[in-house]
Amino acid sequence: MLMEKIYKDLNDRQLEAVKYIDSPLLILAGAGSGKTRVLTYKIYYLIKNKLSYPENIFAVTFTNKAADEMKKRVETLLNINLKNMMIGTFHSMCVKIIKMHRASKKLDLNFSIYDTDDGKNILKSVLKELGKENIDVKTIQKKISYFKNRMIFPEEIENYHSFDIEKEDFKKIYNHYQMKLKDNNAYDFDDLLLETIKIFNDDNNFKENFSNRIKFILVDEYQDTNLSQFYILKHLYNGKNNITVVGDDDQSIYSFRGAELKNILDFEKHFENTKIIKLEQNYRSTNNILNVANRVIRNNLQRKDKILWSLFNDGEKVKIVKCFDERQEATYVVQRILQNREREEKNFSDFVILYRTNAQSRPFEEILRKNNINYKVIGNIKFFERKEIKDILAYLSFIINKNDEISFRRIMNFPKKGMGEITLNTIIENSTTFGLNLYDSLKKFYDSSRNRNKIMELNKFFDLIKNIENRKENVYNALGFLIDNLNLDTVFEKMDTNEKLSRLENIQELLNSAKEFVLRNEDNSIDSYMDMISLYTDMDEYNDNDTLTLMTVHNAKGLEFDTVFVTGVEEKLFPHMNTLDYDQNCEEERRLFYVALTRAKKNLYITMAKQRKFYGTSDFRRPSRFLKEIGFDSPNIDLIDLTISKQIDSELFDNDDSNGGEFKEFFDINDRIVHPIFGEGVIKGKKGSGKDQILIIQFLNGEIKKIFSEYANLTRK
DNA sequence: TAAGCTCTCATTCCG
DNA sequence: TGAGAGCTTA
16 A cells, blocks of 8 residues: 555656665756655655654755655655654754753753844954954855855865955954854854764764664755755765755755755765666646756756656747836736736736846836735745844843843843943943853842832843743743733834834734644743744745745745746846856856746746846846847747837836826727737726726627736727 | 934845 | 945934
8 A cells, every 4th residue: 555655656766766775865856856755755655664763764954844844744644743753954953963962961951043143243243342343244244154164164264365354354253253152152053063063073972873863864955055064964874874865956056155066966976886866757847848948957067967858748838028127027927917817717826926136026016016916025034034023032042041142132122221232231241250141240230220210120121031931831921921011012102003013913923933833842941942943034934825926036946836927037137247257157047047947837937128227227138148048049939029019118117106097097988909918909898996997808809808907008099 | 322314235045 | 226234413
């Protein structure tokens, strides 16, 4: 019965990959070739066939969300609870390893994990202490992370090139930053990986025990691993364990944050007797889409040869659309979505608008808002990076780690307690001088304070902390108490209604997450909640079924949609101008474009504008080199040039807020019109008014369509 | 200390 | 163009 299901759901190659356990295995899995399915079934196969217990499996995925999903899928297949299986991101697994190691040494288990924003704050204070305030924090933070990703420590820096920061200064800052993190009993994200490697290097006993525990290592998205992740895998593999990695060198798009393409290109060199299985059959896209994608990616020099094919038919041709500017581009895309949605009875969630940079979402959002279409922009602001969320969570962080200066500063200012920069610095300095933690140092300050207001404020604060601590075994109660007692209405008093509302909603969402956590876990303490939360960067996307999604191509990795619009496909935007200096053949940009194209199942639109507004000023654009690589004479594409029909354009561009009112009333029943796509027709009826007005038009072929008047782009016959 | 104003800067992003 | 950081002023 077991094998039946596996045989039914997998093709021969996939099956081979699932069953192969004789030596290290590299699965080169093209886009849409079912790689997640292979990993899921492999875990299922190992457990069901008693080749492994769940606790002997170590599986790493790219995001927490992916880990949760995979775990749930296997749980459903096996119909058991897999709470003993080690599955998660590299970072979450490293936190577990560090805690296990600390436990084995009887050390304090609590530490803080600083995100990019926290790290920036630490760096600011380091620069201040060193009198180097003229150095840009962002630049130095990037540099430090660059070296950490390559496992180079301050004292080891040899090859260093920089015009703006001197080598010795940089070393000093990097070093101080590390010391400061240590003082705060905190790790940044990069440190979690490095600390794990350090443990494995220094404590051979621990390493042997740990790697003996593991029998099977599985790694997803291997093409985006960095050097320290590679070393962690080497340690875990330990020359004997079973290792399977899945990836697609053509989809490696994160070199800017340390991903090493050579990890996947050289896998065989690092793991002896590697077996390679290629998955080239695509189960997602039509052949027109795949052909276009193949034509582009073959221009990359650094890749393993691989050609996607599918049993699907050719399908619709890929549309390449030339627009006048970004507003026409947005209008066209939204029009198309409305038309196709109606014609093919689809949901908005079947479509996606992709772009290279977040700033490109703006014109789309404008038009979507005007048309009252539900949409969601993914990625721009992360849930756990919102100020109100960080401020609240800082209370929990501080209760766990009372040396955490970052959280301390936050909660002393949320709500405002009249404790300014100077006061806080004194308290922090005193903590070092007297060997106290920050809480006790604050108490000391309080004892000596004679300011009535401050005494009152601090009394309230100490009470609050005590009350949360009393509830620390149940994070939902603790968080609920905290939120009830912060008087958020007063705190957000001066904000406008929308902002206030959205902040309160986010806080409610946070409370919901704590509630769910309490329901789903045995250990409900704030400690274990914070362990989970500090490695989550975003809430799970709730899939509203009729919401249109907009996102960057990076965010679309791993997803698929019926109809995909890849927008802004112009030189200097896609490929992005900043990449052209160091990547002559723009291979990573091409991979990114390839990722964009291969998201599409049935319909693919690629749009560009001749003119685009950037930072307030318009400039002229040229088609992306990637379009030339597809070839304008390709049999797989249709070219649509919207810049030719000038009359139509002029009306389209004028339809901004100022004269939108006129435009709506422009057509009347029985007017004869021409539609740019459907051709000649007669207006048979009107529904609604304003932005929502819909025209009912009968076209020459007898077909009757409902079309939004404001964006219909109609001309009089 | 905190609100209000000016200045600057802008690729992509997961943990 | 517009968000956010940092400076100025009450």
